[in-house]
Amino acid sequence: MTVTIVGAQLGDEGKGALVDRWGEEADTVVRYQGGDNAGHTVVEGGEEYKLSLVPSGCVRGKTGVLGNGCVVNPRTLFDEIETLREKGLDPDVRVAKRAHVILPYHRVFDNMEETDKEDTDMKVGTTGRGIGPTYEDKAGRRGVRIGDLLDTDVLRNRLEYTVANKRAIAEEVYGIDAGVEFDVDELVAEFAEYGRRLQENDMLVEAGDFLYEQHEAGGNLLFEGAQGTSIDIDHGNYPNVTSSNPTAGGATVGSGVGPGVVGAGEIVGIVKAYLSRVGEGPLPTEMEDDEEDLADEIREKGGEFGTVTGRPRRIGWLDVPMLRHAARRSSFTGLAVNHVDVLAGLEELQVCHSYELDGETRETVPATTEEWARCEPNFREFETWSEQDWSAVAEEGYDALPAACRDYLEYLESELGAPVYAVGVGPDRDQTVERQTPWE
């Protein structure tokens, strides 16, 4: 069967922790979109692993696949594998030949465009990894795919066209000196060598067939979504989004596993018990002005600093319209709610139940970002809960959670129409209250 993990909010909901937890029963863990903009954390017995491109199942020694919907930077992939080896892991990573390659000039474009947008409301606050420009080239049919790295003539032909085009834009539109990132000979030499390494290490796959065969043989596939629903390029708050589809539909398009298979499995929405956001864009429930101290408290306690860029994350109260939107777009069959330990001991606890927009009450997210930015939250006050010995709570199970915390979770279940399978009470693998695994 399959289990698909999807971020229900703005990324960093703690997806890595659940992929690790539920990875035990998976045979293969599959990333279906995004690239090294992701920062997924797994903590096992106090040891912390930060994963950007290598699927989080590697901590348990599971095979990881980077599907065709991913954008892959071979430089960072090999660096990450090396770092994980130094930590004692032996990552088995397979890369779809149909996945697109992030080339050095994509990062130059990412940063150039962000600088250009600096003083406009178009600024995204990207991770600077070249994600958007690579997907642009994919859609523009001028990209380079992983499979193209194996044939130097094909690679050179692609690059000769694309690099000339990029160089002209960089120099004539942005007025920069195009450096070594735009040197076709250098690029061919470096990236053909990555192709050779990928092949020599038996890392290349036709992902759809590889996964089809595993599924046919009764294997368990765990899809590891990166980013989150509200930064999905279609369903997020455009243009303050990433350039791929983290929502569950992405799992099928981005892996080559059919929608019947993904839809017959479980789709679990990962929810952070409050909100965090890195980068630009509206956040109707953001803690600002007289709530800044509270935001600082949560940021410090929850370690809310970007895994990839180290930026402090913006903090807000839980936004239920955002979650209804996510549950509907991805057909959640279950939920995992993380970080309830971070909310413990607060003096107040608010949840946005609905929005007020132009004199109307709305329970879902409006389609334009301008409207979303104008939404005023209608808050509901919830009872707070106190600090606990969370590891003991995790061991004892759901009924050991404070009653106020269970009320909060049960409100979410009823609003989203999906049961809570797991509750995160700390970063460690063992600090999860599990009611049910999605494999059951």
Ligand code: GDP
């Ligand atoms: P991801 O991108 O969705 O995988 O999430 P990140 O790894 O970027 O951010 C989540 C952070 O919270 C990481 O530092 C995790 O170790 C940590 N974390 C995950 N679940 C919990 C939880 O339930 N409680 C606490 N306190 N931390 C958690």
Ligand code: IMO
């Ligand atoms: P994980 O998988 C949170 C945000 C960036 C920026 C926008 C576009 O760890 O949850 P990009 O570099 O993708 O073009 O940036 O998306 N962003 C994330 N925010 N978690 C992530 O990944 C993110 N990946 C990208 O901050 O606002």
Ligand code: MG
């Ligand atoms: Mg993250």
